[in-house]
Amino acid sequence: MKSFEQEDYQKFIFPYGERKIEVKIPLRNAPQILKIKEPKGLSNETGEILRAIQNPLKSEPLKNLLKPRSKVALIISDITRPVPNHKIVPCILDELSKVPVPLNNITMIVATGMHRANTENELKSMLGKKVVEKIKIINHDSLNSDNLTSFGETSYGTPLEINKIVAGADVNIATGYIEPHEFAGFTGGRKSILPGVSGIETIKRNHRPEMIDHPKAKIGILKGNPIHEDMVEGAEIVGLDFIINVILNSRKEIVKVLAGDFYHAHLEGVEFYRRYAAPDIVKRADIVIASSGYPLDGDLYQSIKSVISSESFVNEGGVIILLTESRDGLGPGIFGKWMRTITSLDEVAPRIRKEGYSPELDHCYLLAKILRKLKLIIVTQNPSVRSIKFSKRLQTTSSIDKALKIALAEKGQEASIIGLPYAPRFVVKGDK
Numbered sequence: 001m002k003s004f005e006q007e008d009y010q011k012f013i014f015p016y017g018e019r020k021i022e023v024k025i026p027l028r029n030a031p032q033i034l035k036i037k038e039p040k041g042l043s044n045e046t047g048e049i050l051r052a053i054q055n056p057l058k059s060e061p062l063k064n065l066l067k068p069r070s071k072v073a074l075i076i077s078d079i080t081r082p083v084p085n086h087k088i089v090p091c092i093l094d095e096l097s098k099v100p101v102p103l104n105n106i107t108m109i110v111a112t113g114m115h116r117a118n119t120e121n122e123l124k125s126m127l128g129k130k131v132v133e134k135i136k137i138i139n140h141d142s143l144n145s146d147n148l149t150s151f152g153e154t155s156y157g158t159p160l161e162i163n164k165i166v167a168g169a170d171v172n173i174a175t176g177y178i179e180p181h182e183f184a185g186f187t188g189g190r191k192s193i194l195p196g197v198s199g200i201e202t203i204k205r206n207h208r209p210e211m212i213d214h215p216k217a218k219i220g221i222l223k224g225n226p227i228h229e230d231m232v233e234g235a236e237i238v239g240l241d242f243i244i245n246v247i248l249n250s251r252k253e254i255v256k257v258l259a260g261d262f263y264h265a266h267l268e269g270v271e272f273y274r275r276y277a278a279p280d281i282v283k284r285a286d287i288v289i290a291s292s293g294y295p296l297d298g299d300l301y302q303s304i305k306s307v308i309s310s311e312s313f314v315n316e317g318g319v320i321i322l323l324t325e326s327r328d329g330l331g332p333g334i335f336g337k338w339m340r341t342i343t344s345l346d347e348v349a350p351r352i353r354k355e356g357y358s359p360e361l362d363h364c365y366l367l368a369k370i371l372r373k374l375k376l377i378i379v380t381q382n383p384s385v386r387s388i389k390f391s392k393r394l395q396t397t398s399s400i401d402k403a404l405k406i407a408l409a410e411k412g413q414e415a416s417i418i419g420l421p422y423a424p425r426f427v428v429k430g431d432k
Helices: 046-052 083-098 118-126 129-134 164-170 200-206 227-238 260-279 302-312 332-339 347-354 359-371 398-410
Strands: 011-017 019-026 072-079 105-112 136-139 150-152 159-163 171-177 242-248 254-260 287-293 314-323 375-379 394-397 417-420
Touching: 011 287, 019 417, 046 083, 046 242, 072 164, 083 105, 083 118, 083 129, 083 150, 083 171, 083 242, 105 164, 118 129, 118 398, 150 227, 150 398, 150 417, 159 164, 159 200, 159 227, 171 200, 200 227, 200 359, 227 260, 227 332, 242 260, 254 260, 260 302, 287 302, 302 314, 302 359, 302 417, 332 359, 347 359, 359 375, 375 398, 394 398
Parallel strands: 072 105, 072 171, 105 136, 171 242, 287 314, 287 417, 314 375, 375 394
Antiparallel strands: 011 019, 150 159, 242 254
């Protein structure tokens, strides 16, 4: 038999950070590289954003919702999401100027949820220097109870503690993008409120293990998903008046703009996304190679989304190979701490009972569930990620070739292989 280096193989390209890397997969493994249908980017993005804002779904045009002295909260996603706010926000400000709403009545809130604050340089890269210099911008802080207002509870028992600026605004506008989410079904829409500008206790309750364990709390599923339904209820109670959400292709070009009522515009975007994001696949494979590219592989925490997405495409007992740059290391503090200090899956549940559950542990919790069924090999150049233990079913390496050798030794030299470039963008056909 030929050695791995002598094999007849096919080259495939996977995103890794902001660049692409080449992966050689032996032909004997009958590799399938799954791709979603890629709509073309809009030829006139600005024109389509303005058209959507002025002709919204199930809503009055944005300017009709405002008065000249309205206090406006403009909620945007943070640096971990590839929302093209440098294109969307100027269009919103243009509409507000027609009312006119003075600039000092507008506050932009970065919906960090439980993520870190964004730096001034990051804000400039997200919004453009001109916008940063003329609009007041704050990073939401879920841990600062002094900056939160209570709206009571949802029917799921979630205490609604929301950023005071959002709570005190006359009109709340949110931007975002729509793609699959590991337990809320899809991103976008209602997520700008919960978890985006919610307090930590609100996020804890919505993201608690009992909710994540629900059989409908899955990628691509909204109907019957308690996490999604709790988020919708929260946004209704708080008042999310208008959204501008986009759908992007793998080149991060805008392919669709949805604006208007937060529920109906989001749902229409989800249905548009489903039409092209479910790949045709005959059967699962023994090995799945997955990646996402930046910003979703900015740290290991975000990169776990690729692992969660891949679970639907790999046989039980199979191997997932995750390619992640993880330029920012492991991710949120407690997630990183647990990934460094846990050495066995049997430690996870007792530690949660002892130390309590934090929303930043959601990916740790989900990863532990996946590793009871599968093996994971992480390919990265980042030494902090390569140093993690967590489980004997998790290995790290700096080489994709080495990762493939390990996986083929585990599953057999004839093992079937599926590649998932941009893994978090996939949904399973038939899931609703």
